[in-house]
Amino acid sequence: MATPETTRFAPSPTGALHLGHAFAALLAHAAARMTGGQFLLRMEDLDAARCSARHEAAILADLEWLGVPWDGPVRRQSEQHARYRQALEALTSQGLVYPCFCTRGDIAREIAAMASAPQGPDGPLYPGTCRLLPPAERRARLAAGITHALRLDIAGAVNALQGVRLQFEETGQGPAGESGLIAVQPGVLGDVVLGRKDLGVSYHLAVVVDDADQAVSLVTRGEDLFAAAHVQRLLQALLGLPAPRYRHHALIRDADGRRLAKRDGDQTLAALRRSGATPADIRRQLGLR
Numbered sequence: 001m002a003t004p005e006t007t008r009f010a011p012s013p014t015g016a017l018h019l020g021h022a023f024a025a026l027l028a029h030a031a032a033r034m035t036g037g038q039f040l041l042r043m044e045d046l047d048a049a050r051c052s053a054r055h056e057a058a059i060l061a062d063l064e065w066l067g068v069p070w071d072g073p074v075r076r077q078s079e080q081h082a083r084y085r086q087a088l089e090a091l092t093s094q095g096l097v098y099p100c101f102c103t104r105g106d107i108a109r110e111i112a113a114m115a116s117a118p119q120g121p122d123g124p125l126y127p128g129t130c131r132l133l134p135p136a137e138r139r140a141r142l143a144a145g146i147t148h149a150l151r152l153d154i155a156g157a158v159n160a161l162q163g164v165r166l167q168f169e170e171t172g173q174g175p176a177g178e179s180g181l182i183a184v185q186p187g188v189l190g191d192v193v194l195g196r197k198d199l200g201v202s203y204h205l206a207v208v209v210d211d212a213d214q215a216v217s218l219v220t221r222g223e224d225l226f227a228a229a230h231v232q233r234l235l236q237a238l239l240g241l242p243a244p245r246y247r248h249h250a251l252i253r254d255a256d257g258r259r260l261a262k263r264d265g266d267q268t269l270a271a272l273r274r275s276g277a278t279p280a281d282i283r284r285q286l287g288l289r
Helices: 019-034 053-066 081-093 104-113 135-143 154-160 203-213 223-239 269-274 279-285
Strands: 006-009 038-043 097-100 149-152 167-170 180-183 193-196 218-222 245-249
Touching (some): 019 279, 053 269, 193 203, 203 223, 269 279
Parallel strands (some): 006 038
Antiparallel strands (some): 167 180
16 A cells, blocks of 8 residues: 655745646645545745735635645745744754845846856856855944845755765656656755845745645655755755655646746636636646546
8 A cells, every 4th residue: 555645735826826737736636645645735925025815815716626625724834934934043053054145236247257157957056256255244244234145055065964965756757857866966056045034034945844844745846846856855954854755747838838837827727717628628638637
């Protein structure tokens, strides 16, 4: 008998669900139900300026119509700030976080001036400018109240692992066909931002805390987040959190081959429902039974 899976669907309530969201939710729901496990719902609503109760209500209605009921109460990231601060403080106490005073313009100019900027899956990475600040200058900027983000010191994090080689288990298929046990590449996204004054903490830190708190055993999401698994596995190790397995699925695209986005109004579940589509039609369109 299969081990019960705890899966989750974690949309951001910043707009309507589209076919890509439906695919992720249906896969995660099926994995839970087929094993007698749990399917959890989480709202990634840290961005108060863009998230709304109206969008959340629409998401709940879409999921109910689609036929993917969730187990237990909805978890909202906006209600978990204390947990995230605790995790951020734990990393700070290990000396693995540093303040970054760079604006986006500063970073763009720094990269443009470099002969060879570090590259990630989606383009140039943060070059580590503020990691190299002299301690006295860093203290002076903090004392002056200069706005800053908090970044993970990847090199320091690797040293903290003391030679441990991390892996994560991919049960689906990454963008380049990766599957099975994947060796973690800690620096694939560079010194990622873990905290900001306006949002509190970033996606990477919040999601590893959430998955641990909710005992998620299988994370199902699009292949565009495959690189994020490397960073999140690193954070799990640094914070002593359990590591779920991952299933990254191919992205749902439109007729022109573009990945669906919330701006694609004709592909939202609400629009399809108004046009007469049924939940069975959605499953067939996505290639699911």
